[in-house]
Amino acid sequence: MKIAVIGTGYVGLVSGVCFAEIGNEVICVDKAEDKIVCLQNGKVPIYEPGLKEMIHKNVTGGRLAFTTDLPTAVAATELIILAVGTPSLPDGQADLSYLIAAAEEIGRAMNGYKIIAIKSTVPVGTNEKIRSLIQMHTIYPFDIASIPEFLREGSAISDTLNPDRIIIGVDHEEPIAELLELHRPLTDQILVTDIRSAEMIKYASNAFLATKISFINEIANICEKVGADVSQVATGMGYDKRIGPSFLRAGIGYGGSCFPKDTEALIQIAGNVDYEFKLLKSVVEVNRDQRFNIIRKLELELSDLKGKTIAIWGLAFKPETDDVRDSPAIEIIQTLLSRGAQVKAYDPVAQDNFRRQLTHSSLTYCSTAEDAAAHADALCLLTEWKEFREMSLTRLETLLRNPLLIDGRNQFSEEQLASTSFIYYSVGRPNLSKGIKEPRPVILF
Ligand SMILES: NC(=O)C1=CN([C@@H]2O[C@H](COP(=O)(O)OP(=O)(O)OC[C@H]3O[C@@H](n4cnc5c(N)ncnc54)[C@H](O)[C@@H]3O)[C@@H](O)[C@H]2O)C=CC1
Numbered sequence: 001m002k003i004a005v006i007g008t009g010y011v012g013l014v015s016g017v018c019f020a021e022i023g024n025e026v027i028c029v030d031k032a033e034d035k036i037v038c039l040q041n042g043k044v045p046i047y048e049p050g051l052k053e054m055i056h057k058n059v060t061g062g063r064l065a066f067t068t069d070l071p072t073a074v075a076a077t078e079l080i081i082l083a084v085g086t087p088s089l090p091d092g093q094a095d096l097s098y099l100i101a102a103a104e105e106i107g108r109a110m111n112g113y114k115i116i117a118i119k120s121t122v123p124v125g126t127n128e129k130i131r132s133l134i135q136m137h138t139i140y141p142f143d144i145a146s147i148p149e150f151l152r153e154g155s156a157i158s159d160t161l162n163p164d165r166i167i168i169g170v171d172h173e174e175p176i177a178e179l180l181e182l183h184r185p186l187t188d189q190i191l192v193t194d195i196r197s198a199e200m201i202k203y204a205s206n207a208f209l210a211t212k213i214s215f216i217n218e219i220a221n222i223c224e225k226v227g228a229d230v231s232q233v234a235t236g237m238g239y240d241k242r243i244g245p246s247f248l249r250a251g252i253g254y255g256g257s258c259f260p261k262d263t264e265a266l267i268q269i270a271g272n273v274d275y276e277f278k279l280l281k282s283v284v285e286v287n288r289d290q291r292f293n294i295i296r297k298l299e300l301e302l303s304d305l306k307g308k309t310i311a312i313w314g315l316a317f318k319p320e321t322d323d324v325r326d327s328p329a330i331e332i333i334q335t336l337l338s339r340g341a342q343v344k345a346y347d348p349v350a351q352d353n354f355r356r357q358l359t360h361s362s363l364t365y366c367s368t369a370e371d372a373a374a375h376a377d378a379l380c381l382l383t384e385w386k387e388f389r390e391m392s393l394t395r396l397e398t399l400l401r402n403p404l405l406i407d408g409r410n411q412f413s414e415e416q417l418a419s420t421s422f423i424y425y426s427v428g429r430p431n432l433s434k435g436i437k438e439p440r441p442v443i444l445f
């Protein structure tokens, strides 16, 4: 099938290359010229394991190309996939301006029947609005389909090539056969729904996963007070097939370009029809507060943070990505700086993106994890990169001025800590440090 993918961000690029990989002819379009020039020169503007190699393979195989010329790409293809951004507006609603602009351009460029599929995450009813908009700009027939994307950054290629399910939302029979044929090589688990349900499945899925995270984070906070271990609790809960083990890792809360924005958008979608989504509002509130436990634990040990040097390991919102959009690290570091601390930060891949978001005279970006830790009064681990877990704690202890380790992602074990004198705080686990001031557990009967 000949496919044009409009918007070459995470979703556009990964789905474009994966459709090429399974034998389609794909042209990826972006209005950002620097991005397209970069891709045409064999470079990849985002960090995603395996992506560069797969792009190279499909470009040389003649199945994948990049352009800024939307009209020519639309005219040459039969399926147009919209994957432009839908960021949050200040009030939490999804900003549809990129989608609207792209839809108008597509309408003007059409030269015959097309299937137009929206992969961007959009509020319920948006596909219908986009259809009306395109109709105003073309005389040619077309069908609209909502095909939401469920990939995760860091494992985007395997998620796309082996999805748990594909959702196809349509309101006509006509495009179904072609869309089924396109997706069958990926999975048999394909659900065809009406368009509005497909739009809602995407928001409901992200909101449910965010709920699981806030739920386990609250359980972790209670575990800290009653002396239970949230890792064991999560394992025990996860053995129940109705609950499942995934998305029960306690930590500093979720970040990224999607959960924060999509939970806010769903609260707005409900509010627009006079429904107060109380549960989801609490999920968001719990998540916003969870990151500040890092600051609370630091202050418990160091009292005043003014003049203290705090090392930060991990800036990306999760490992295996250079994406720092809505990363909890941003607010944690801003709070440390506002309390007068000196911050030394390190991330193996996300540092340049983070620096573009945050610069400050008291914030230093370091070239290695060890440099960041050297002479610090405390070390906070915010992203679970493998290189951090593999670090020798006995070596780390010699680098820090004060052996205080605040682990926001539960990366270290009792065995690793046994031969050290670290004061160690993790999330929802009994205090494993030898130098603990207060005996644990605090049993509350
Ligand atoms: N990032 C992720 O992991 C996932 C994102 N999504 C959803 O997919 C959508 C896209 O997300 P990302 O790829 O992260 O977005 P992004 O913001 O990284 O990329 C969007 C791209 O679209 C381009 N663009 C905007 N208007 C255009 C136009 N008129 N013509 C051509 N190109 C245009 C931009 O230049 C940009 O390169 C969003 O709705 C998001 O919620 C869904 C699942 C996963």
Ligand SMILES: O=C(O)[C@H]1O[C@H](OP(=O)(O)OP(=O)(O)OC[C@H]2O[C@@H](n3ccc(=O)[nH]c3=O)[C@H](O)[C@@H]2O)[C@H](O)[C@@H](O)[C@@H]1O
Pocket (backbone or CB within 6 Å): 121, 149, 150, 151, 152, 153, 154, 206, 209, 213, 246, 247, 248, 249, 250, 251, 252, 253, 254, 255, 256, 257, 258, 259, 317, 318
């Ligand atoms: O709509 C989207 O954009 C995507 O959002 C998430 O994917 P992503 O944000 O890439 O990454 P996740 O692995 O879901 O992690 C999101 C955040 O939750 C946190 N998390 C995740 C799992 C967990 O158990 N605990 C936890 O704190 C991560 O650290 C991260 O900050 C969803 O998992 C994808 O299905 C969806 O397509």
